[in-house]
Amino acid sequence: MQDAEVIIIGSGPAGVQAATVLIAAGRSVMMIDGGKKAPALPQAPDANFEDVRRNNQDQARWFLGDDLSGIPVSGLTGGLGGGQVSGNRANVVSGAREQLPITEENCQIIQSLAEGGLGAAWGAACAVPEESELTAMGLNAKDMQRHFDAVINDIGVSGPQIRGGIQPALPPDLHASLALETYKKKQVSFEKKHISVMQPLSAILTQDNDDRRASNLADMEYWSDPRRSVYRPQYTLEKLRSSHSFTYKGDLIVERIVSDTEGCTVHARRMSGGTESYRAKRVILAAGAVGSARIALQSVGLYDTPLPFAAKPHVFSACMHPATLGKTGPKSRSSLCQLLILDDNVLSGVRSGCAQLYSYRSLMLFRLLGSQPLAYPEAMKILSMLTPSLVIADIRFPAFGDNGSVSLVRTKDGDSLRITCRVPDAERDARKHSWQRLKQGLRMLGMLPLRNMELPEGSASHYGGTLPMQGTNRILTTDARGKLRGLEHVSVADASVFPMLPAVPHTLTLMANARRIAEAVTEDL
Amino acid sequence: MNQTVPTDSLVLVTGANGFVGRAVTTALQQAGYRVRTLVRHTSMPEGIEEVCGDINDADAVALAVQGTDVVIHLAARKSDECDSALVNTEGARLLVECCKKNGIRRIINVSTQSVRLRKLGIYGQTKLVAEKIFAQSGLPMITLRPSVVYDDHGGGIFSTIFSFLKLPVVPMIGNGAIHFRPIHRDDLAAIIVQALSKGSGDVMYDVGGPDSVSLMELTCELQGRLGIQKRILKIPLPIAMCIARMTAWMPKPPVTVSNVLGATEDLTMNIDPMLRDFGMTPRSMTAGLDAILTRVAEEQKRQEATAILRYAFSTFGNWQPSAVEIDRYREALVVNGIESHPLDESVIQKRWLLGACDAVASQSSMLRKKILIASAIGECSPSTADFTLPKNTSVLRIIVVSMHMTLRAAAKKMVGLLLTLFSPSFIRRNAGR
Ligand SMILES: Cc1cc2nc3c(=O)[nH]c(=O)nc-3n(C[C@H](O)[C@H](O)[C@H](O)COP(=O)(O)OP(=O)(O)OC[C@H]3O[C@@H](n4cnc5c(N)ncnc54)[C@H](O)[C@@H]3O)c2cc1C
Numbered sequence: 001m002q003d004a005e006v007i008i009i010g011s012g013p014a015g016v017q018a019a020t021v022l023i024a025a026g027r028s029v030m031m032i033d034g035g036k037k038a039p040a041l042p043q044a045p046d047a048n049f050e051d052v053r054r055n056n057q058d059q060a061r062w063f064l065g066d067d068l069s070g071i072p073v074s075g076l077t078g079g080l081g082g083g084q085v086s087g088n089r090a091n092v093v094s095g096a097r098e099q100l101p102i103t104e105e106n107c108q109i110i111q112s113l114a115e116g117g118l119g120a121a122w123g124a125a126c127a128v129p130e131e132s133e134l135t136a137m138g139l140n141a142k143d144m145q146r147h148f149d150a151v152i153n154d155i156g157v158s159g160p161q162i163r164g165g166i167q168p169a170l171p172p173d174l175h176a177s178l179a180l181e182t183y184k185k186k187q188v189s190f191e192k193k194h195i196s197v198m199q200p201l202s203a204i205l206t207q208d209n210d211d212r213r214a215s216n217l218a219d220m221e222y223w224s225d226p227r228r229s230v231y232r233p234q235y236t237l238e239k240l241r242s243s244h245s246f247t248y249k250g251d252l253i254v255e256r257i258v259s260d261t262e263g264c265t266v267h268a269r270r271m272s273g274g275t276e277s278y279r280a281k282r283v284i285l286a287a288g289a290v291g292s293a294r295i296a297l298q299s300v301g302l303y304d305t306p307l308p309f310a311a312k313p314h315v316f317s318a319c320m321h322p323a324t325l326g327k328t329g330p331k332s333r334s335s336l337c338q339l340l341i342l343d344d345n346v347l348s349g350v351r352s353g354c355a356q357l358y359s360y361r362s363l364m365l366f367r368l369l370g371s372q373p374l375a376y377p378e379a380m381k382i383l384s385m386l387t388p389s390l391v392i393a394d395i396r397f398p399a400f401g402d403n404g405s406v407s408l409v410r411t412k413d414g415d416s417l418r419i420t421c422r423v424p425d426a427e428r429d430a431r432k433h434s435w436q437r438l439k440q441g442l443r444m445l446g447m448l449p450l451r452n453m454e455l456p457e458g459s460a461s462h463y464g465g466t467l468p469m470q471g472t473n474r475i476l477t478t479d480a481r482g483k484l485r486g487l488e489h490v491s492v493a494d495a496s497v498f499p500m501l502p503a504v505p506h507t508l509t510l511m512a513n514a515r516r517i518a519e520a521v522t523e524d525l
Numbered sequence: 526m527n528q529t530v531p532t533d534s535l536v537l538v539t540g541a542n543g544f545v546g547r548a549v550t551t552a553l554q555q556a557g558y559r560v561r562t563l564v565r566h567t568s569m570p571e572g573i574e575e576v577c578g579d580i581n582d583a584d585a586v587a588l589a590v591q592g593t594d595v596v597i598h599l600a601a602r603k604s605d606e607c608d609s610a611l612v613n614t615e616g617a618r619l620l621v622e623c624c625k626k627n628g629i630r631r632i633i634n635v636s637t638q639s640v641r642l643r644k645l646g647i648y649g650q651t652k653l654v655a656e657k658i659f660a661q662s663g664l665p666m667i668t669l670r671p672s673v674v675y676d677d678h679g680g681g682i683f684s685t686i687f688s689f690l691k692l693p694v695v696p697m698i699g700n701g702a703i704h705f706r707p708i709h710r711d712d713l714a715a716i717i718v719q720a721l722s723k724g725s726g727d728v729m730y731d732v733g734g735p736d737s738v739s740l741m742e743l744t745c746e747l748q749g750r751l752g753i754q755k756r757i758l759k760i761p762l763p764i765a766m767c768i769a770r771m772t773a774w775m776p777k778p779p780v781t782v783s784n785v786l787g788a789t790e791d792l793t794m795n796i797d798p799m800l801r802d803f804g805m806t807p808r809s810m811t812a813g814l815d816a817i818l819t820r821v822a823e824e825q826k827r828q829e830a831t832a833i834l835r836y837a838f839s840t841f842g843n844w845q846p847s848a849v850e851i852d853r854y855r856e857a858l859v860v861n862g863i864e865s866h867p868l869d870e871s872v873i874q875k876r877w878l879l880g881a882c883d884a885v886a887s888q889s890s891m892l893r894k895k896i897l898i899a900s901a902i903g904e905c906s907p908s909t910a911d912f913t914l915p916k917n918t919s920v921l922r923i924i925v926v927s928m929h930m931t932l933r934a935a936a937k938k939m940v941g942l943l944l945t946l947f948s949p950s951f952i953r954r955n956a957g958r
Contacts, residue, residue, distance in 0.1 A: 053910040060853060060905035068857045071901040073894050326923055328915045365913060366901040375884045375937055376896045378930040380904075380913070381840035385923045388915040 004030035004247060005525060007266050007280040009254050009295065011035065012117025013507055014494035014514040015286035016236040017151065019246065021518035027525065028245040030278060031237075032268055034099070034113025035250025036091045038120070039066060044224030049362040050331055052220065062223040063364060065090060072367060084121040084222060085110065092121040099253050099271060100294065101413065107311060107404065107421040107458035111290055113271075115250065116233040118288065118461055119507070124221075124230045125337040125356055126157055126201035127504035133350045136398075137498040137506075138469035138480070139513060147512035155231040155511070156209045159201035167206045169199050170215065174329030175321050175359050175391050176338040179445040186444060194344040195441040200337045200356065201508070203231035217332035219362040230336070252276065257283055257299040259488035282489050282521050285467075286514065289496040290406065293466035294417050296476050297408040300486050304409060307476060308401030310465035311421060311458040312501050315435060317355075317393040318371075319447040324389045328361075335362045340504070341393070341441050343434045350398050353434035354503035355442070360390040371451070391447055395438055397431045399501040401465040404457070421457035462506065464495035482517035493517040530595050530630055530721045532557045537593040539563045539580060539620065540600030541573075545635065545674055548714035549597060556718050563589040563600070580616035583623075590623040595721055597633045598659075603648065613651035614658065621662040633720050634659050634668045638705070638731070639783060641670070642790050646783030667720050671713055672706040672733035672794060677816045682707055686744060687821070690751070691870075694758040698765045698780065698788040701741030701757075706733025706794055712807035719803045726802040731794040736810035740788070743810075750818055762789060825867060830854050830899075832873045836883070837899035839876065840930060841912040850902050857898045866891045872955050877940065884934065885941030886956035 006022055008015050011033040022029050044062060045052050052059050064070035065087025072086075085093045096111040112118045128148055131141040149165055151157075158167035172180060176199065183190060183197040190196065204221070205214045215221075215229035228235060240246045252268040263281040270276060285292040293307055335358070343353035360368075365383045369376050372383075383390075404421040439449045467484060470477040475486035482491040493514040495506065502509075530536075536553055540546045541562035550573055553560045561574040563585065569575050578585020580600045590596065600616060602609040617634075624632060636656050639649040659666050673682040689695050716732055741757070748754065760768070765785045772778040800806060834846040834854055846854070858864040872878045886892045903909050945952045 050910075050914055053914055054907055057849075057907060059907070060902065063905045064901060068853065068860050068902075071857055071861075071898050073857075073861045073897060325920045326918045328917050361915065364901075364904055366897065366904050369897055369900055370888065374931065374934045375880065376893070376900055377837055377840045377880075377883075378934040378937075380837070380900060382927050382930050384841075384913050384915065385918065385926060 002263065002280060003278040004028040004280050006030075006282045006284060006521060007032060007264070007278055008284045008286055008493075009033070009266070010117060010286035010288065010291060010494065011115050011233060011237055011248075012112070012286060012288055012494070013119040013122075013233050013511045014288075015117070015284075016233045016240065017154070017511040017514040018284050018286055018493045018518035018521075019240050020154065020236060021515045022522060023240060023243050023246055025522045026245070027522060029240075030247045030249060030280065031240070032249045032252050032254055032266060032278065033115065034095070034253065034271070035248075036094055036114045038091050038114075039088060041066070041088060044226040045220075046216070046226045047218060047220075048331060049219035049335075062088065062220075072370060084123070088224075089121050092118065095271065100291065101411075101416040102290075103409065103411070103416050103418045104458070105418065105420040106456075107419060108456040109290060109311070109419055109458045109463075110461040112288065113253075115237060119233040122507060123336060124203040125505040126159070126203055126508040127340070127506075128162070128201070129502045129504055129506070129509055130351065132346070133502040133504070134509070136348070136350050136500050137502065137509065139509070144509075144512055144516065147515045148508070150515055151508060151511045154236070155203050156205045156212065157201050157203050157508070158206040160199050162201075166201065170202060170204065170206060170334045170336070171217070171330075172199060173333040173338055173359050174324050174327060175447075176357070178321070178323050179339060179357075179447070182445050190441070190444065193437065193440065195437065195444075196342045196344055197441070197445065198340055198342070200340045200505075202334075202336050203508070204334065204336060205229045215334060217334055219331075219333050219335050221335045222363065249276075249278070254287070254295050255298055257295065257487060257490055259490065264489045281525060282491065284491050284493050284518065284521060285484070285496070286493040288494055289463035289466050290417065290419070292492055292494055292496045293406045294408070296467060296484060296487060296490075297406075297417075298415070299490075300475065302408060302476070304407055306405035306407040306420075307466045308468060308499075309404035309406045309419060309421075310399035310401050310463065310498070310501050311404055312396050312399040312460045312462035312503075313403075313423070313431060313457060314394060314396045314455055314460035316453040316455065317395060317439060317442065317449040318451040318453075319391045319393060319442055319449045320386070321389050321391050321447045323446050326385075326389075328388050333359070333361075335359070341438055341445070342504070343437050343441070345434070345437065347398065347430050347434070348400070350500070351503050352430060353395060353397050353438050355393040355395045355438045356505070358392045358394065360387045360392060371453070393438070393442055393447075393449070395435060396460060396462070396503050397434055398503050399462070399464070400427070401468055401499050403427070406466055419458070423457070462495075462501055464498040464501045464506070467492050467496040468499040469497045470499065481520040491517055491521050532722065533559065534594035534630075534721075535559045535561055535592060536721065537561045537563065537589055537596045539589075539596070539598050539616075542566075542568050543599055544676070545710055545713060546599045548676075548710045549599065549717050552711070552714040552718045558718075558721070561589060561593060580612055581619060583619060586619050587623050587626075590620070590627050590629065593627070593629065595631045595633070596620065596624060596629055597635070597717060599635050601652065609647045609651050613648075614654040617655035617658045621658055621664065624664055625662065629664060631665045631667065631721065632659060633717055634666060635717065636668055636670045638670050638672050638733075638792055638794065639787060641792050642786055644786050644789065646781065646786045648781075648783040649786070666728055667723070668729045669717065669720065669732045670730065671708055672731075673708070674710045674713055675707050675813060675817070676710045677820045683817055686747060689744075690747065690753055690755065692755075694756045695744060697740065697744065697757050697759050698785055699762045700759055701744065701788075702739050703788050703791050704737045704739050705792075706735075706737050706796065707743075707810060707813070708732060708734040708807050709813050712805070715805055716799065716803050716807075719805065723802060727798055730799045730802070731796055732799055733794050733796050734807045734810060734813070735796075737794075738810055746814065750814065825870070825873070826855065826864070827851060829868055829873050832876075832879065833895050834899045834903055836876060836879050837896050838903050838909060838912075839880075840933070841909070844903070844909060844912075846903065847906070847908065850906055854899055854902045857902060858895065861894065861898070863891050863894055868892070868955050869951070880937040881941040881944050882952065882956040883941075884937035885945055885952060890956055892956050
């Protein structure tokens with residue numbers, strides 16, 4: 001007896017893309033998932049940030065959440081992410097710590113059991129990595145192109161017209177347009193330093209698409225998105241659910257996969273109590289790089305044996321942009337990533353750093369209070385004048401499998417995943433140099449880095465490398481088609497398979513690859 | 526004796542605006558009576574008839590009594606004042622005359638235990654004369670002699686004790702050993718309403734709570750519950766009497782001769798008839814105190830919330846948080862588990878003290894957390910949009926304001942550091958943890 005041809009574990013960006021391909025190919029799919037849902041709220045205001053601030057009596061509901069958990073009382077952990085996984089999006093991380101125990105060393109790991117996974121909170125910044133980067137990720141750049149096209153078409157991506165199928169870019173805001181002007185003027189000196197500046201690709205619609213509507217530039221993306229302009233995996237899940245050959249099982253934690261000659265049995269535990277098992281010919285792991293590693297280790301019963309782990313490092317530089325002092329700029333804008341500044345200097349074959357630039361305007365003053373020295377009332381006053389000129393550069397560097405490790409350990413409270421980050425010195429130096437170069441780039445663009453913050457390893461919530469695609473025959477590695485060694489009939493579709501993560505945002509690549517893996521699974525069936 | 530009073534009768538309440546009067550009118554309304562009040566200034570809520578006038582104003586009193594079935598007489602001067610006799614005795618005389626003309630079915634005269642003292646002050650004297658006037662009128666009468674009256678809001682006897690507890694030392698007339706039976710004003714009101722419909726029984730009752738306590742006991746109990754430890758300054762009776770006489774000319778003297786006399790003699794009250802005839806037992810002192818302290822704590826929390834919310838936006842002018850923001854702020858304190866760390870009253874009252882504490886508080890302190898919460902809650906309200914949202918402005922202005930704010934923050938820090946030097950425990954209590 002078989003519950004579906006393929007079981008997919010996880011409803012994040014990887015899981016839903018893999019499912020879409022399989023369903024389109026006429027296969028039956030069961031998705032097993034944590035599935036925590038966002039609270040049911042009344043229709044969010046479809047108004048500009050400033051108008052919401054001026055008129056909406058209920059605005060605390062959107063900015064702080066109904067449970068008021070969006071107030072960063074215990075510090076701004078996780079940087080910008082802190083605001084995105086609290087309040088009305090608290091479901092993205094809720095319960096994950098209790099249900100999926102981890103022991104962290106030198107790092108801070110975000111796990112999700114939500115419908116849509118971490119993608120339910122993501123910032124939608126996208127990039128198509130360069131050929132050298134794709135190669136380092138274990139991918140064939142040429143093969144990947146059509147998968148990129150398919151994802152871009154499926155989720156709706158806007159930005160510079162670097163390839164077909166991309167919707168027009170969001171209008172750059174005041175910071176971005178001034179910076180782009182400067183960049184054009186000084187292009188030669190930027191080139192000399194191997195720094196390039198561009199608008200990013202964003203998974204936000206600038207043209208209507210089915211039931212999702214173009215952004216109205218309300219500057220509210222971080223708080224509410226009634227038009228569904230920003231892509232979330234839940235939207236794909238909704239579509240999948242309308243298919244007869246798709247079943248969704250939420251409230252489940254997968255513990256183990258047992259393979260036999262015919263297929264696999266997936267053993268799961270209900271969060272509300274009890275256990276359940278399901279059978280399929282093939283299983284696709286898409287539980288996130290940490291989640292999939294856990295399930296794989298538990299399935300083969302491998303304890304105290306480290307798997308590689310790449311967590312993308314990130315640092316913040318909060319910058320003043322003096323050219324914009326006293327100028328609020330246009331009211332209609334987007335709060336998503338405005339610019340990418342790339343450090344094109346090559347390190348181990350890939351670009352060595354990437355700064356994502358965000359304007360602070362709609363992120364609320366109170367979020368900044370904890371990271372400045374003055375008494376709060378005075379700080380509020382100063383910040384209210386300075387925030388329009390404040391730019392946050394969220395800087396990321398490439399991550400490699402030797403930057404950390406994941407192993408399954410027995411503790412007195414049961415099994416736990418021990419995650420350790422130990423970055424080799426040479427790499428630490430490389431990051432520092434890249435950070436210096438990017439700060440120089442920022443200054444050349446007219447932005448003065450005021451405050452620089454190194455954030456804990458792992459807090460950028462970009463993970464990979466745990467079940468890497470490798471030529472070896474080592475257990476719990478994957479082959480080029482994502483098949484897991486040591487566990488028959490199981491493939492891996494998330495970032496676990498990338499031996500490294502590039503500095504540019506990689507979720508778009510992860511989704512494209514999930515489609516590739518799903519295609520491979522379809523062929524094998 | 527009396528005929529009973531049907532519950533749809535028209536009841537006149539004199540002194541309806543007073544501490545007991547307000548509770549009585551509410552209780553009467555709830556019991557279904559139609560209520561008319563004699564008040565000096567219009568002030569009654571919807572649904573209560575008002576006759577405006579003084580208790581010595583013959584026309585007003587006549588008008589008020591006309592058509593009523595019952596009169597509840599509460600109007601009185603409580604402290605020794607020059608017109609005490611006019612109000613307390615002449616008022617009674619006028620009321621009796623009018624009642625006689627109108628065939629009133631029953632008069633409830635709310636008197637006082639003070640009339641039983643051997644040595645009477647002006648208050649006791651005038652109320653005793655009034656009792657006699659009523660008794661001799663031949664009208665159907667019930668006289669109630671309540672002990673001290675209190676209330677959840679801290680009114681009555683407790684306002685006095687609370688205000689004394691705020692002083693550096695707590696003054697006490699005599700040795701504070703005189704006993705009385707404090708009664709909650711709602712219980713007194715209920716007894717008064719019961720007195721209307723009571724079929725048979727006495728014409729005079731001692732009215733008091735179930736517990737006999739002394740001022741000293743009450744003060745100590747309250748100190749204990751509030752966690753205050755202040756020295757009690759016993760003022761010998763002769764000295765208290767001197768002070769009372771010397772300050773008698775003041776509009777609000779700290780102590781009156783009647784107060785002192787009341788603290789001289791222990792009156793044994795017999796509340797058994799009251800318990801027997803009114804079919805209700807007033808709440809115990811413990812229950813009363815619990816309610817009062819809950820109220821006081823609640824009031825303090827609200828005040829603290831308001832102070833901190835206002836402080837968080839104090840650099841933007843005079844912003845006032847609404848009830849919504851105050852409630853939300855308090856909810857956030859609960860969410861974050863920090864609602865049970867109150868600030869000192871002085872810090873709540875004085876913005877500059879709050880500022881000084883804030884300036885020397887550590888990032889992780891309870892105080893900073895509260896101010897952060899207040900900033901967040903305040904910022905998520907339309908009422909702050911005008912001043913927190915970015916505006917086009919000149920660079921010069923930004924520089925000047927930033928410098929001003931930095932200096933202001935520095936000044937706060939200076940004051941905070943000085944305070945840390947002189948009263949480290951104060952800073953630890955309010956800005957530490
Ligand atoms: C605040 C924030 C902002 C971000 N911004 C960006 C951005 O701008 N650009 C970008 O490229 N990336 C961004 N990311 C990262 C991006 O969200 C992740 O790369 C992406 O979500 C990973 O997708 P995934 O499908 O592999 O895993 P996840 O999204 O982590 O999904 C995992 C799924 O697996 C399920 N699951 C896990 N374990 C189990 C189990 N044992 N049993 C059953 N189900 C299980 C969970 O319920 C979940 O649905 C951001 C992340 C965060 C948190």
